[in-house]
Amino acid sequence: xxxxxxLLKRRVDDCSSLLCVGLDPHVAxxxxxxxxxxxxxxxxxxxxxxxxxxxxxxxxxxxxxxGAEGWNALRQVxxxxxxxxxxxxxxxxxxxxxxxxxxxxxxxxxxQSAFEMLGADCxxxxxxxxxxxxxxxxxxxxxxVFLLCxxxxxxxxxxxxxxxxxxxxxxxxxxxxxxxARLAQDWNTRNNLGLVVGATQPAxxxxxxxxxxxxxxxxxxVGAQGGDLSAALQAGLRxxxxxxxxxxxxxxxxxxxxxxxxAELRDRMLESRNP
Amino acid sequence: xxxxxxLLKRRVDDCSSLLCVGLDPHVAxxxxxxxxxxxxxxxxxxxxxxxxxxxxxxxxxxxxxxGAEGWNALRQVxxxxxxxxxxxxxxxxxxxxxxxxxxxxxxxxxxQSAFEMLGADCxxxxxxxxxxxxxxxxxxxxxxVFLLCxxxxxxxxxxxxxxxxxxxxxxxxxxxxxxxARLAQDWNTRNNLGLVVGATQPAxxxxxxxxxxxxxxxxxxVGAQGGDLSAALQAGLRxxxxxxxxxxxxxxxxxxxxxxxxAELRDRMLESRNP
Numbered sequence: 197x198x199x200x201x202x203l204l205k206r207r208v209d210d211c212s213s214l215l216c217v218g219l220d221p222h223v224a225x226x227x228x229x230x231x232x233x234x235x236x237x238x239x240x241x242x243x244x245x246x247x248x249x250x251x252x253x254x255x256x257x258x259x260x261x262x263g264a265e266g267w268n269a270l271r272q273v274x275x276x277x278x279x280x281x282x283x284x285x286x287x288x289x290x291x292x293x294x295x296x297x298x299x300x301x302x303x304x305x306x307x308q309s310a311f312e313m314l315g316a317d318c319x320x321x322x323x324x325x326x327x328x329x330x331x332x333x334x335x336x337x338x339x340x341v342f343l344l345c346x347x348x349x350x351x352x353x354x355x356x357x358x359x360x361x362x363x364x365x366x367x368x369x370x371x372x373x374x375x376x377a378r379l380a381q382d383w384n385t386r387n388n389l390g391l392v393v394g395a396t397q398p399a400x401x402x403x404x405x406x407x408x409x410x411x412x413x414x415x416x417x418v419g420a421q422g423g424d425l426s427a428a429l430q431a432g433l434r435x436x437x438x439x440x441x442x443x444x445x446x447x448x449x450x451x452x453x454x455x456x457x458x459a460e461l462r463d464r465m466l467e468s469r470n471p
Numbered sequence: 472x473x474x475x476x477x478l479l480k481r482r483v484d485d486c487s488s489l490l491c492v493g494l495d496p497h498v499a500x501x502x503x504x505x506x507x508x509x510x511x512x513x514x515x516x517x518x519x520x521x522x523x524x525x526x527x528x529x530x531x532x533x534x535x536x537x538g539a540e541g542w543n544a545l546r547q548v549x550x551x552x553x554x555x556x557x558x559x560x561x562x563x564x565x566x567x568x569x570x571x572x573x574x575x576x577x578x579x580x581x582x583q584s585a586f587e588m589l590g591a592d593c594x595x596x597x598x599x600x601x602x603x604x605x606x607x608x609x610x611x612x613x614x615x616v617f618l619l620c621x622x623x624x625x626x627x628x629x630x631x632x633x634x635x636x637x638x639x640x641x642x643x644x645x646x647x648x649x650x651x652a653r654l655a656q657d658w659n660t661r662n663n664l665g666l667v668v669g670a671t672q673p674a675x676x677x678x679x680x681x682x683x684x685x686x687x688x689x690x691x692x693v694g695a696q697g698g699d700l701s702a703a704l705q706a707g708l709r710x711x712x713x714x715x716x717x718x719x720x721x722x723x724x725x726x727x728x729x730x731x732x733x734a735e736l737r738d739r740m741l742e743s744r745n746p
Contacts, residue, residue, distance in 0.1 A: 222576055257573060257580035263546065263588045264539035271538065295573050297597050298532060299624040301497055302568075305532035313538045322572050322597045324619055326626020344599055349574040351601020354654060358647065359637040372633065372647070379629060 199387035200318055200340030201412055203289055208250045208438060210286040213462040214429075214469070216414065217245045218293075218445030219254040219273060223261070225449060231265035234258065238273040241449055245458040246280045249288055251318075253414075253443050256294040274315045289317040291414070295344065297322035297329055304332040311339045318342065320392055320414070323376050327383060337386040342414045345380070345404060346373040348394030348423075373400070374407050381408035390414060393432070395423035395442060402431040412439050419447030419461075426468040437469055474662035475593055475615030476687055478564055483525045483713060485561040488737040489704075489744070491689065492520045493568075493720030494529040494548060498536070500724060506540035509533065513548040516724055520733040521555045524563055526593075528689075528718050531569040549590045564592040566689070570619065572597035572604055579607040586614045593617065595667055595689070598651050602658060612661040617689045620655070620679060621648035623669030623698075648675070649682050656683035665689060670698035670717060673706040680707055687714050694722030694736075701743035712744055 208214060219241060221234035242252065254273055259266035274290050281287040292314060296306045310319045310333075318340035319333060333341045346356055356373040360366075365378060373393075380391050390412035393404045401415060413432050417423035425442070432440040444461060451457035483489060494516060496509035517527065529548055534541035549565050556562040567589060571581045585594045585608075593615035594608060608616045621631055631648040635641075640653060648668075655666050665687035668679045676690060688707050692698035700717070707715040719736060726732035 220577075222580075255577055257571075257577045257584065260542075260584040261580045261588060263584075264542040267535075267539040267542045293577075295571065295597075297572065297599075297619075298570050299622065299626075302495075302530055302532045305497075305536045309532065309535040309538075313536060322570075322599050324572075324597045324599045324630055325622055325624060326629030326631070328624055328626040344572075347574065347600055349600060349603050351574075351603040354601030355599055355647065355651070356601070357637075358635045358650065360633045361636050361644070362632075362634040369636070372630065375633065376630070 197337055199337040200289070201387045201390070203287060203317065203338070204251060204340070204412065204441070205438060207286060207288055211248065211250060212466060213248050213250045214440055214442055214465045215248055215458060215462050216251040216253050216291065216441045216443040217241065217249040217448060217458060218443045219252055220445040220449070221258045223258075231259070231262035231269040234262060234266065235269040235272055237449070238269070239276055241454060242273070242276055242280060244455040245448060246284070246288060248458040248462040250441060251289045251291055252277050253291040253293050256292060271314050278315065290315070291318040291320065291342065292316035293320050295320050295322055297325050299325055299329050303329050307332040311336070320344065323379070327379070330383065330389070334386060334388055337388050340388040340390065342390045342392045342412075343376065343380050345376045345391040346393045346397070346400050348396040348417050352394070374403060377404045377407040380411055384411055392416070395428035395432070398424070398427040398431040401428060405432055405434070409434065410439070412441065414441050414443060416443045418442050419444045425464055429465065429468045433469065472612055474612040475564070476662045476665070478562060478592065478613070479526060479615070479687065479716070480713060482561060482563055486523065486525060486737075487741060488523050488525045489715055489717050489740045490523055490733060490737050491526040491528050491566065491716045491718040492516065492524040492723060492733060493718045494527055495720040495724070496533045498533075506534070506537035506544040509537060509541065510544040510547055512724070513544070514551055516729060517548070517551055517555060519730040520723060521559070521563060523733040523737040525716060526564045526566055527552050528566040528568050531567060546589050553590065565590070566593040566595065566617065567591035568595050570595050570597055572600050574600055574604050578604050582607040586611070595619065598654070602654070605658065605664070609661060609663055612663050615663040615665065617665045617667045617687075618651065618655050620651045620666040621668045621672070621675050623671040623692050627669070649678060652679045652682040655686055659686055667691070668707070670703035670707070673699070673702040676703060677706040680709070684709065685714070687716065689716050689718060691718045693717050694719045700739055704740065704743045708744065
């Protein structure tokens, strides 16, 4: 059975791209505030950028805000990505950006919702509740998780930068986010657990990469948030030149020509990767 | 403008109850796995227990698992609680157990979804992304947040118990969950931010209460998870005999007579509170 990150790696190779196209139908970007407009926005973006996308990342919040109709739109977007994959013969993974985090039967219900009901291949989760909160999402190796590790928002430091002096790496006096990175490296026994690390702080990204040399990292922040592409690649790529996925949303969807913007981003990533 | 915790306090006084009735339409408890069955399950439970409920807490996961129809069912359940409130003249707050956590416009969309689209009064959130991830949910004092602090699942210690030696209380070498408790006490400037602390560990609950003397605490785990009711009340109540809400789901919904189970739980809480 192919693991999630084998699937992702194959797609990265197929399209020579580390670009993850974010599908954020923010109401400000829609002609009218409806689920139907959100759906059209995403379907157009998928058509325009599929050739350059190593993965698509729909953001659950921008669908949930339209209630039941938004939920239907989200399912249709994921279905359309599946049809595009079938058409081209190269499967494009779908990462549901949902940042869920709960335990026991509740976590199992979220996993069922994301993977079976909606048909996503992967989901973003929060680490605060610990290992057993991830288990229902990791049980099937074909489905993956990106775990929040180090984010780039102003409040990220409130918890993530706090220095830890207990636990398995007590001697190191390291920030919480590096602790999370090491846990993920240990917990990733089925090649389906990665990390979310902001691309705007290449130094932190490099520390995560050193702490978790094998895991895939989803690194948002290039483009709209000002992250430098080549610095992020240098800091975050694995030794094999893979293991890093760079999600970009508005930098593509708001471009005059989204297809060209995606192609250019793909090319810039390739050049920076192979200087 | 009445703050969320003023609303909750008024309801606690109106019904002399610290009981929060959990609405968890787990598929195993339904006659058939449909959103319609989940809706009927919840509407019946609301009717049976409204007299004894200081609040209702629907769990988003068990609705999401039914997709768009589940989303509609959730909205209808919250609407029915509003109608029950209007009928009796005492508003029963609805806490959406969703454990979301995101930033910027995404957090704003989740807040809009929970408070405007669904009509909930309060939501549970994860603290990992820090203060600005809470801001969109706290802006309106009438809407509230319970922030995950110390949970009772096996993996809770993976992050929550780690000892911290930096940040505003660096000298204290305290576990992360107490750091979160103190942050919440500081951030609660509009009387609408509380904490989630498992009732199964009264010692931890008492430490949170000492670190955050004023905040409301939602303490799950009494009943099904084996938490002792009077120990939880002793550890978690504020000096004014309030500030604690005890959610119970299966202990009521699986009882032969849910109304009587809720009434008995309400009474046991009253007795333990005023021995």
